[in-house]
Amino acid sequence: MVAAVVAGGAVLACLHAAGSTEESARRRVTAVASSVADSPAVVAAVVGPDPSRALQPYAEQVRRDTGVAFVTIMSPAGIRYTHPNPRMIGRPFLGHTEPALAGRAFTETFTGTLGPSVRSVSPVFDRGHRVVALVSTGITVRILDRQVRDQLLALILLALLALAVGGAGTYLVNVRLRRHTHGMDAAQLGRMYEYHNAILHTVREGLLLLDPHARVALANGAARELLRLPEDVEEREVGELALPESLRACLSSGRPCVDEIHVTREHVVVVNKSAVTSGTRDLGSVVTLRDHTELQALSGELDSVRGFAESLRSQTHEAANRLHTVVSLIELGRPEEAIEFATAELELTQRLTDRVVSAVAEPVVAALLLGKAAQANERGVELVVTPDTEIGDSMIPETLGSRDLVTILGNLIDNAVDAAMEAGGDAPRVFVTARVSGDRLLLRVADTGGGVGADAVEEIFDRGWSTKDGTRPARRGLGLALVAQVTARHGGRVEVGREIGAVFTVTLPLAREAMA
Missing domain, CATH: 3.30.565.10 (Histidine kinase-like ATPase, C-terminal domain)
Structure with a gap:
């Protein structure tokens, strides 16, 4: 992507450089031609007896000072008074002059004695506003190409530098990304996300992921059901949730929790919480929730059954003691006291049983x-x-x-x-x-x-x-x-x-x- 952007930018810059160079050349030759045509010395020389002798040094000086390829001053008939090549003086001008003879300056690209060039032709007016001469200035296409090549070289160097910087940045970003994703690419990350999502929402245990600020980063379906969490629970702080105070304190604190039992409105929940770190970074904590409601109820019933068993065992022991007492009283020849002792205990127990059953x-x-x-x-x-x-x-x-x-x-x-x-x-x-x-x-x-x-x-x-x-x-x-x-x-x-x-x-x- 970086290479495509850089290449596209370089192409656009090259096209812009070529167009702007040509446009700059047109403005430049037009300005030089207009300045020479408006010079009083030129007007005086073209009506003199020997225009070439007066104008050739002047035209060459202007050419050198302005950096154009040629400054040609000619008669209305197109006979040159000046030229960079003195042998071309007196010969006909190669190019169009009709618009200038009509009193209007114009520019064109034409192939003359110096090769293809961008040139401008301006009329020279006397005091009666008659066209008494023409001035043509131009820059050869070869010079323009050299200027464009210089700009293109700078653009190419700049593009290569941008490409190198972009490539280095891309490499560094890729290395950092790989380090954070443990070397996995996009396809592997996609598969891991799918597995991760499937596991989170299919396990029967509730799962909460909390960030270092005790905000809920993730809650699976079991956790939402156990704690009756709202749909928008992600990114909310634990303290804002409608949870028992003890459970909020457990989740908000930085301490680990191991098999802590918490009672919500509808469930008895076993909570385990442990911190998650990566190197020295604190990533928050992971919380698992198990529904302990049924097990707690069964434990209560089991405790009751055990209590009943202990009670029966104790009563059996007491019954044996009472039986021994009754037998001993009979052996001692006191049957009336034995009957009174036995019936008193039976009446007390039977009275409570009858009261409860009725x-x-x-x-x-x-x-x-x-x-x-x-x-x-x-x-x-x-x-x-x-x-x-x-x-x-x-x-x-x-x-x-x-x-x-x-x-x-x-x-x-x-x-x-x-x-x-x-x-x-x-x-x-x-x-x-x-x-x-x-x-x-x-x-x-x-x-x-x-x-x-x-x-x-x-x-x-x-x-x-x-x-x-x-x-x-x-x-x-x-x-x-x-x-x-x-x-x-x-x-x-x-x-x-x-x-x-x-x-x-x-x-x-x-x-x-x-x-x-």
Whole structure:
């Protein structure tokens, strides 16, 4: 391209040089001829007895001073008075003179005794404005060609210099481009872009590329879906996006993230973030996002199952102890005391079971309450199902699945049991209420713990907020965040109050359109 531009420019410059040289020659010879024709000395000499003797030295002086090829002064009949070659004096002028004889100066290209030349012929007027002589000045084409060749040589040298500079610049740009593209040409870059685009939008994991200023450079489809990102997310700063505060802080910071769990409105997301560098340059960071929602729910269910198993194991152990006690009392000859001891324990357990089964027809919720009651009892906390608890059969629609109910109740009860234990006291208790009121399901969990401070009400539902110590803080503080997420997903709300301790009230709509 550089060569084509330079060659085209050189051709145009050559054409312009040739045309301008000829035009300059025409103006030059016209000016010289007019000046000589207007000279009073020339007018006086042409009417004198010997015009050649007076005019030949003058004409040669003018020729040398102006650099033209010839200055010829002639009679109206075309007989030369002057000529660079003295032998041509007195001979007829070779060329046209008719326009000049009519009183008008003109220029032409004509071949005369000195070869082809650009010449001008001007009339010489006397005081009566009669044409008494003619003046012709000219520059030979050979001189013009030499001038054009000199200009062309300069143009060619300039073009070669421009070509060399352009070639060197092109080479340097190409080397730099190759270095930045790792030696790949345009076709290879095109294929890599196609593969890159296909991979980004087909992987199931969410992928974000952030520049050094925490602006989104790229977001694939999975990331847009997980984080509910807008269509114009590219080039926007992370701080402008509608994301949870903890996730914004993670993405905006320069620190790496490894398997951090963050809770959005609809998903539990595992975030990994690492810096991207090229040599000493900071290119930003790459963020991968994995949907952990289902796995988190399954983990919660697994924890519940494990809790049930531990409870059954503990109850089996306690049952064995009670059985040994009963057998020992019988062996000691105290059957009445053995019967009283056995029936008292059975009545306590059966009373709680009957209360839960009669009040809660939803089997999963009933099993959860029984299991949590057993777990709480092992830890010295009494779980009380309030008298107004009542969930009849078919009251809960399929859209409000049992898994979500387990997530809400299980996390609230676990936190309440922990709080009641930490507070201590003579009779730590947890009170659970689950009932349907109109078109809404009300779940309330209260404890005898220390409660939630007014300054912490807004923070307790953030991921990572926890009063517990642990070796894996990234896994702590998820319970209440999950409760808030599930509640918001179903169009409900969570309220935090304080009576004897903390009171968490979750209200969920049962109508399908409200939960959509």
